[in-house]
Amino acid sequence: MARRVSIMDIAARAGVSHTTVSRALRGHTRISAVVRYRIAALADEMGYVPNAIAQSLKQQHTSTIGVVVSDMADPFWGEVVKGIDDVCAANDQSLLLHTAAHDAAQQLKAIQRLQQRRVDGIIVVDSQLEPRDVRQIEQDATPTVFINSQRTLESTSFRSVTIDNYAGGELAAHHLATLGHQTYAYFGSHKRPGSNLQRVTGFIDTLVTHGIERSKIFRTECDADIADIEGGYTMAQALHEPDVTAVFCYNDAIALGALAGFRAKGIAVPHQISIVGFDDLAMSRYSWPPLTTVAQPKALLGQTAMHILATLIDGHAVLDAVLVPTLIARDSSMSLLKGLRT
Amino acid sequence: MARRVSIMDIAARAGVSHTTVSRALRGHTRISAVVRYRIAALADEMGYVPNAIAQSLKQQHTSTIGVVVSDMADPFWGEVVKGIDDVCAANDQSLLLHTAAHDAAQQLKAIQRLQQRRVDGIIVVDSQLEPRDVRQIEQDATPTVFINSQRTLESTSFRSVTIDNYAGGELAAHHLATLGHQTYAYFGSHKRPGSNLQRVTGFIDTLVTHGIERSKIFRTECDADIADIEGGYTMAQALHEPDVTAVFCYNDAIALGALAGFRAKGIAVPHQISIVGFDDLAMSRYSWPPLTTVAQPKALLGQTAMHILATLIDGHAVLDAVLVPTLIARDSSMSLLKGLRT
DNA sequence: CTGAAAGCGCTTACAG
DNA sequence: CTGAAAGCGCTTACAG
Numbered sequence: 274m275a276r277r278v279s280i281m282d283i284a285a286r287a288g289v290s291h292t293t294v295s296r297a298l299r300g301h302t303r304i305s306a307v308v309r310y311r312i313a314a315l316a317d318e319m320g321y322v323p324n325a326i327a328q329s330l331k332q333q334h335t336s337t338i339g340v341v342v343s344d345m346a347d348p349f350w351g352e353v354v355k356g357i358d359d360v361c362a363a364n365d366q367s368l369l370l371h372t373a374a375h376d377a378a379q380q381l382k383a384i385q386r387l388q389q390r391r392v393d394g395i396i397v398v399d400s401q402l403e404p405r406d407v408r409q410i411e412q413d414a415t416p417t418v419f420i421n422s423q424r425t426l427e428s429t430s431f432r433s434v435t436i437d438n439y440a441g442g443e444l445a446a447h448h449l450a451t452l453g454h455q456t457y458a459y460f461g462s463h464k465r466p467g468s469n470l471q472r473v474t475g476f477i478d479t480l481v482t483h484g485i486e487r488s489k490i491f492r493t494e495c496d497a498d499i500a501d502i503e504g505g506y507t508m509a510q511a512l513h514e515p516d517v518t519a520v521f522c523y524n525d526a527i528a529l530g531a532l533a534g535f536r537a538k539g540i541a542v543p544h545q546i547s548i549v550g551f552d553d554l555a556m557s558r559y560s561w562p563p564l565t566t567v568a569q570p571k572a573l574l575g576q577t578a579m580h581i582l583a584t585l586i587d588g589h590a591v592l593d594a595v596l597v598p599t600l601i602a603r604d605s606s607m608s609l610l611k612g613l614r615t
Numbered sequence: 616m617a618r619r620v621s622i623m624d625i626a627a628r629a630g631v632s633h634t635t636v637s638r639a640l641r642g643h644t645r646i647s648a649v650v651r652y653r654i655a656a657l658a659d660e661m662g663y664v665p666n667a668i669a670q671s672l673k674q675q676h677t678s679t680i681g682v683v684v685s686d687m688a689d690p691f692w693g694e695v696v697k698g699i700d701d702v703c704a705a706n707d708q709s710l711l712l713h714t715a716a717h718d719a720a721q722q723l724k725a726i727q728r729l730q731q732r733r734v735d736g737i738i739v740v741d742s743q744l745e746p747r748d749v750r751q752i753e754q755d756a757t758p759t760v761f762i763n764s765q766r767t768l769e770s771t772s773f774r775s776v777t778i779d780n781y782a783g784g785e786l787a788a789h790h791l792a793t794l795g796h797q798t799y800a801y802f803g804s805h806k807r808p809g810s811n812l813q814r815v816t817g818f819i820d821t822l823v824t825h826g827i828e829r830s831k832i833f834r835t836e837c838d839a840d841i842a843d844i845e846g847g848y849t850m851a852q853a854l855h856e857p858d859v860t861a862v863f864c865y866n867d868a869i870a871l872g873a874l875a876g877f878r879a880k881g882i883a884v885p886h887q888i889s890i891v892g893f894d895d896l897a898m899s900r901y902s903w904p905p906l907t908t909v910a911q912p913k914a915l916l917g918q919t920a921m922h923i924l925a926t927l928i929d930g931h932a933v934l935d936a937v938l939v940p941t942l943i944a945r946d947s948s949m950s951l952l953k954g955l956r957t
Numbered sequence: 958c959t960g961a962a963a964g965c966g967c968t969t970a971c972a973g
Numbered sequence: 974c975t976g977a978a979a980g981c982g983c984t985t986a987c988a989g
Contacts (some may be wrong), residue, residue, distance in 0.1 A: 330967090332964065351688035369679070370710045371710070638974095645974055
């Protein structure tokens with residue numbers, strides 16, 4: 274932040290007070306057209322770049338939204354952040370991004386950082402925060418909303434937007450059970466305990482409803498410290514239940530890895546095993562075979578969070594939002610009943 | 616930015632001046648241990664959150680790095696930004712992210728925004744800025760570095776870090792020519808004219824060196840307004856040269872799309888057509904078949920940019936950096952000479 | 958239509 | 974070891 278031209282410099286050159294310069298530049302109504310024009314020209318000529326820091330300090334808002342995200346390179350969160358960014362751009366807001374792995378301590382620190390920077394609002398994604406942590410960050414009054422939090426919020430001032438994970442599990446189970454499968458596996462993730470549990474619970478409950486016995490459902494979760502896609506590969510390799518003909522994966526990354534893992538074992542998808550993912554990544558329709566998946570409205574998740582955040586910032590009450598997933602049947606799942614593809 | 620507790624409030628409660636509070640909180644050396652402790656306790660109890668905006672205004676730096684990126688959800692740029700973020704985190708810096716499609720006007724606007732916000736430095740990725748634009752943003756002295764710019768920079772104060780695209784094209788050509796292919800296609804991108812041209816030029820030049828005639832090299836670029844993966848799919852579908860047995864794609868996204876496109880046409884990769892991508896996305900080793908590709912050191916690209924930026928911020932001279940790509944042979948390419956896989 | 962003054966919340970010489 | 978004062982670059986009542 275080197276010495277730059279300020280409103281004072283312009284004022285000196287123009288022979289007016291800096292007050293007048295400020296007003297001219299902001300398009301204040303009652304100011305003579307001539308001086309407004311002169312000042313604009315001068316500002317341009319002198320290469321004036323308004324200092325948003327000073328403006329923020331005075332105006333008590335920064336026009337920036339803070340977001341804490343688990344992984345910058347995650348394609349799922351990339352789409353969500355894109356949804357957030359779209360509305361930021363439309364509102365002339367900036368995005369202050371902080372990374373925090375799947376870990377409450379890091380997330381807490383990132384949030385505090387954002388609070389210090391006086392962002393107008395915060396969106397935290399994939400939160401692992403405990404009620405105690407939430408109470409702590411709640412002391413500072415900056416409005417915040419959680420997307421797909423791994424814990425229930427127990428907060429009066431904060432809001433959340435969540436995909437209905439349980440319903441997603443139901444969708445997957447219903448799809449597969451209808452196809453006639455009898456023995457199942459679930460490939461889960463230890464990184465997100467909350468949504469993992471909801472998805473697998475919805476899945477199992479629904480399977481049971483369809484008359485499948487619990488002993489016919491094999492469940493595994495991959496280590497928290499490896500990438501999802503690799504985890505999927507590994508879990509596919511490690512699956513030793515010969516009767517399993519259908520697997521539901523926590524997300525598409527795991528499913529894509531599983532596709533590769535099964536192929537490496539010489540197991541044909543979908544002919545020997547059907548696979549269903551979750552998320553509907555851009556990639557997933559181009560995999561081989563194209564992936565059947567439970568789609569999340571990713572951009573909408575981000576936009577909805579921004580919408581809720583905006584009303585929180587305006588000081589109004591809002592409700593939490595729950596978005597509904599939808600099943601997209603592609604070629605990685607097929608019927609065993611008639612030996613036909615779906 | 617509601618009314619919060621300030622250093623003044625703490626001072627009042629502690630019965631000292633706000634000067635003392637400031638010093639105590641920042642760990643100033645010459646301050647009695649008792650008052651330091653008392654003030655720390657008070658700050659904690661009162662829920663004091665330091666105002667980074669005020670600090671920035673006074674200290675003339677913001678400890679934030681601005682980055683302008685073409686697409687938040689792009690897996691390649693995600694990895695690069697991750698590299699940037701890693702070093703930001705290590706330096707206690709924040710990341711201010713602005714999106715700007717592949718378009719000079721938007722990028723210019725984003726950069727100006729960042730300058731107003733007084734970030735300590737700017738990294739712009741995939742820049743399309745013309746020399747005239749660069750001259751304009753150069754008036755403001757905030758240090759900036761470009762990663763994989765689409766145009767040569769012609770700037771004295773700004774720096775760039777770039778992958779050697781021409782060398783990447785050479786690598787691909789050499790790999791494929793050595794495998795014995797005689798007729799080629801290139802699937803390019805209109806979105807990045809600079810790197811596209813360099814890659815295809817390196818590719819063709821090297822093929823010629825290997826004795827391939829130019830008339831045996833078919834070149835296409837997909838529309839600028841569709842996603843890469845879809846573009847790859849489309850170009851594969853549209854390829855009507857029956858003799859082509861090897862295609863080099865501008866990037867992995869296009870290659871992955873091409874994989875799907877060829878499969879849809881009933882063309883087997885690699886047995887009928889070999890494919891080579893560029894980037895080495897996390898995905899690419901899990902595709903079917905796993906993708907042969909020219910790898911870019913993505914995190915290193917980001918880290919190097921940060922390193923150069925830091926020395927620019929310190930006011931020292933630095934040179935541009937050119938990073939070198941490397942060929943990763945996987946299963947999407949094979950030899951036609953002996954009918955064997957590579 | 959314009960200016961002088963106060964103030965946003967800090968930090969940091971300058972004195973003591 | 975501590976305080977009074979100035980100042981970072983703006984905006985905005987309050988007067989005129």
